[in-house]
Amino acid sequence: MQRTLSDIGYTTDEIALASMAKALSHPVRIRILQLLAGETCCFTGELTGLIPMAQSTISQHLKALLEAGLIQGEINPPKVKYCIHRENWNKARTLFGEFFAGETCGGCLC
Amino acid sequence: MQRTLSDIGYTTDEIALASMAKALSHPVRIRILQLLAGETCCFTGELTGLIPMAQSTISQHLKALLEAGLIQGEINPPKVKYCIHRENWNKARTLFGEFFAGETCGGCLC
DNA sequence: ATTGTTTATCGCAAATGAACGATATATAAA
DNA sequence: TTTATATATCGTTCATTTGCGATAAACAAT
Structure with missing residues (x-):
């Protein structure tokens, strides 16, 4: 992703998919999302208790998920209530769903 | 992902999701997969013609997708026929599908 | 045997990511 | 006002990723 990105002309969906995938590309972020998604309501704090990582590290991962x-x-303050962002979550489901649905290679033997 | 990964105890699915997501985390790899998935049969070579990047770079991305x-x-030789790996593709669809399906937060106002 | 074609690998430079401890910030509680 | 609590940010270190050109490897064609 150094020099040439613009001259390839990615679509908005390609960029969106890639950046959401990047957000999911670390297991601890998968874990965090599962914890948040499993809550019946929004969620305050206890992440640092549930995940054996430095508080600053968890905070960074949360930031990455926020930015995605x-x-x-x-x-x-001093608390923050974290939730799944439902709208974007649904959009992600749709994008990934469509992406994995488009697989037309049925016939060849490879 | 430096020091502490083992002592968190990720599940197999968490690891699998994260590593597939990592493979999808670059737009050119999304593009490549779309090209492969859109072919009616396996695909030889022309990627270097379709994507304005150095051949070595494309080869590296293919390697990443292979390893994932x-x-x-x-x-x-000298040609290689690339295809979607259907079995793992379906597994990926399932994993991402289940992941995004599990969102129970319906009630709270956040 | 030589040449051409296609793909992979190597070696490098620059950028990004991940983890931590230390510190700052913002509020509630005392 | 001071102290405690929860979170964010900073600065550092080390690892990984990305991109390229150059080169190697494997075969087909001549």
Whole structure:
């Protein structure tokens, strides 16, 4: 992703898929999302108790998920309530679903 | 992913999801997969003609997709026939599908 | 045997990512 | 006002990723 990205002309969906996939590309972020998605309501704090990593590291991962749009945080200092960002979550489901649905190679023997 | 990965105890699915997501985390790899998935049969070579990147770079991306199990290559030197790896492709669809399906937060206002 | 074609690998430079400890920030509680 | 709590940010270190050109490898064609 160094020099040439613009001159390839990716579609919006390609960019969106790639950046959401990047957000999912670390197991601890998968874990965090599962924890948030499994909550019946929004979620405050206990992540640092559930995941054996430095608080600053967890915070960084949350930031990455925020920037990817997959979660949202309601700031309420000193606490923050984190949730799945439902709209983008649904969009992600759709994009990944469509992506994996398009597989037309049925006939060849390879 | 430096020091602590083992002592968190990720599940197999968490690891699998994260590594497939990592393979999808670059737009050119999304593009390549779309090209392969759109072919009615396996695909030889023309990737270098379709994607304005150095041949070595494309080869590296193909290697990444191979190692993630998302494609397969039938070596037939000097050519190689690349395909979607259907079994793992379906597994990926299932894993991502289940992942995005599990979102129970319906009630709270956040 | 030589040449051409196609793909992979190597070696490098630059960028990004991941983890941590230390510190800052912002509020509630005392 | 001071202290405690929860979270974010900074700065550092090390590892990984990305891209390229150059080169190697494997075969087909001549």
